Amino acid sequence: MTHSPVLLHSFQSQPPKHHSGQGAILEWIAAAHAQAEITLQKPTTDEAREAITRKYRKLVMRFGCSTDRIRSRNSALDDFTHTDWDRMRIFRLKEYPSGKPCGERSRFFREVSGLAFDQFYAEEADPPPVLIHVTCTGYVSPSGAQRLVAKRDWGQSTEVIHAYHMGCYASLPAIRMAAGFVERGKARVDIVHTELCTLHMDPTQHLPEQLVVQTLFADGVIRYSASRMGEGPPVANGLELIATREEIVPNTEDAMSWMVSDFGMLMTLSRKVPDHIRAGLGAFLDRLAATAGLTTAQLCEAALFAIHPGGPRIIDEIAEHLGLRPEQIQASNAILGDFGNMSSATLPHVWKAILEDGAVQPGTLIVSLAFGPGLTISGALLRKSA
């Protein structure tokens, strides 16, 4: 491969409207599951209603991600701040036990995603030559990216690309695309993730895997830029892209799925996902390391690991499997704890944290790993610039 060095830089995150403690979120989700079943079963006595409420609270507290792993999460949706089901935008559970169908969720996504682009670029005079919009939680065209470009009359300067429906690992194909556009002469590629995962909850889905998903995922919005090192306006610091690699693990088609369904988007998640990842990871890392002339042992000794928290325990399991030290996964754990799994926006939050951490020395290598349907293992090797 003949990469020129590409730098990822100028990270800015935008906290979605509501920041809530995980304990409060778990209570809300328990109440939503109970209300969904009350709407479906129409119990006629207080006892029956209370039994339903107790049952689903117990289930959510048992299988949901606990507060020792995730302290807080963000959501753009006002619905999560109260349990007055008649005042909900999506979770009007007395009429729609699953929440509203896809159209209203798309309209909400359009509003919030549009605002995110407006805010990110409010102070910015220079149009990016390429603007990549990454999401797997809302499909509306014109997108926030396209509407920004139309509004600001950047249409002749900015090409918009949608990198949609690649799931949690999508920052990695996005930076591969960005590197290709830089290679073809574009001076700067901006990447914006708007992930509104909480929008797709369906409280009639009570399976343990669904309770994990519902209590793990959160909203996240972040932007960053890719450009050739040393070109354009000086960049204070960034992450140099050294190598990328993406693989699909054989015979894992059924391990995980993500599709547009009747009431928003629906995920399925097998309990075997962590096993599949562990089984494939060593050889994957060997090949990723080799493209940079390194070995997995060298990376495990010296690199930081930016690991997408596909499940609540995946960071710990990988760290244990590879023999990593706590400081090597500190940023990944901190982002999971503060924000949960923000789908494709998660890894960029980890990159931002590493970049802004003064204790991380220039020259430090960063192994980035994320996972998604396929099963896909996607990775990149980055280096903190001087």
Place this chain on the structure above:
Amino acid sequence: MTHSPVLLHSFQSQPPKHHSGQGAILEWIAAAHAQAEITLQKPTTDEAREAITRKYRKLVMRFGCSTDRIRSRNSALDDFTHTDWDRMRIFRLKEYPSGKPCGERSRFFREVSGLAFDQFYAEEADPPPVLIHVTCTGYVSPSGAQRLVAKRDWGQSTEVIHAYHMGCYASLPAIRMAAGFVERGKARVDIVHTELCTLHMDPTQHLPEQLVVQTLFADGVIRYSASRMGEGPPVANGLELIATREEIVPNTEDAMSWMVSDFGMLMTLSRKVPDHIRAGLGAFLDRLAATAGLTTAQLCEAALFAIHPGGPRIIDEIAEHLGLRPEQIQASNAILGDFGNMSSATLPHVWKAILEDGAVQPGTLIVSLAFGPGLTISGALLRKSA
């Protein structure tokens, strides 16, 4: 820009299961609109039922795309071959006047899209280093592309990219991405379009713009490859990528939209779209031509025009506007006539027709134009290789 020459080649199309004359399709659509209203209105007399049937037949025949512009279209869905609404997979209109909600449409897309990948690669031993799946009509992960790679154990050789939800012009961002990946050292990038537009009809949508959409769009499935000219296995002939350009027309956000809605995906389309395209096209072509050191006048004199048929009259209107001769738009008209608007799969069908037409001399320039939400005008300048 520093492109190395990239060649598009090895086009293969795969006709969706059912090929129907436009006359028969118009009758089916008229019957579906009538049945949807009969389900909603519950008329109690034969007269009332017949009045509804007459009304919607008249509307569909008045506003639908007539048989003089579109002779036939393809669909993967058996539903369109009969009007026994109880036997439908999606259009079970006696229970669901809009057809079934999104989930069943996604499941059908998953099946058909999966089969398309299996068939395209059945005889192929060499995994493509990159496989770009393009669609705006079905969002299911693992995608057909990912499942193919998993099944064939190509996971270590093939990176899958989803280029989703960019609408009718998506072949152009796809080839820009492909060129970037080639530039970064990938020997071959395959691009597969699976567009099942007919899956998203909602026969309760009776507005004239919706009748145009419902009678214009069709299913289309096609693959092709991009690689550096002169590298890899010899290619009999192809289209050399000379220049690309994409612009968003200011203040046209509301002219066209495409989003996930309650009953499949919904398009809106303003009557002003052709005016916006005409207004922006001249200057757009000037800039596209200039990147190749040419002028619009030279292109209008010498090039063929591969024009996406965004509406039934757009090819003619552009030809008239630019003063093109009938042979310059012959392939575009032929594809529209035989297959309708297959969204992003359309332009690749036109490219294939031009490539296979022995009467088109090597060295012939091909201006490619397509349109979508934004409003986006996207273009490429290609040249038929020797």
